[in-house]
Amino acid sequence: MNEIEKLILPFEEEVINILKFYNDSSYSPYSNFKVSACLVIRKNDKIVYIGGTNVENSSYGLSICAERNAVFRAIAERMNPLDYEIVWLFLSLYVPVEKFITPCGACRQVISEFVEDIPIIIYNKKFNKKTLFLREIFKEKFSPSDLK
Template sequence: MYRENKNVVVPGVTPEQFKELREKALEARNLSYSPYSNFRVGCCLLTEDGTFVNGANVENASYGGAICAERTTIVKLITSLNNPSKRRQWRCLAISGDSMDTCITPCGICRQFIREFAPLSLPIVMFNGDGTKCLMKTLEELLPLSFGPDDLIH
């Protein structure tokens, strides 16, 4: 199931970009505000123009007010763009947690949130705690039979 990350090929992502994506996803965990769960998650998004955007989970004493790393990253990207047409131009999304044994996956609400802005073919790479193991799936594999913007009647 998990592979060493040196064996992973992500369509449209150079080996150098993959290495930087991995490093930034791991480093993004340091941005986490997780005093309640101590469950740090980092995320990095690579856009079509080669920009890296990172984020981390932010918890709240009112647990429902917490926001996951994936949504933090996407919100940063969406709200920082002066060109709305670039909102859906992504190459790859990567996440990391602290577990050395497993690669965490996006939660259900994050999968749906990603679906709002990304194509179903978007590669999502999930790393273990030191980035030596990873799992890559497309958004469609993580969210089969999904409902998205194109399903709404205009």
């Protein structure tokens, strides 16, 4: 067990319950690939869980991934990571397959808008887990400085 997994151990049961709930909420009639995500934000002693699920549309470009759904919900719930003195924040991603699936490029870009790096805990359908860091899977990002 790595250091991040030790840190999340006290919260893991709640995270898994949230992931299961949002996985059941998935609207994925085209791919039948249900994905859920849970952001965990800690500020001082306050822990906030923000869940999200994928929502598909027959016009695929209008679909949204679980990870972006969770990030956008965090913003809507006034949990903007930029406004918090973040002790840690991580994304737990649950997918109903045996292999570990990482966030897509769009989700990586959205997450990187708010944090430079976070651990991403990925669970497969057996709830085995793998920990990656955003910096490992997203080395070059588009940033505000690119607009100047």
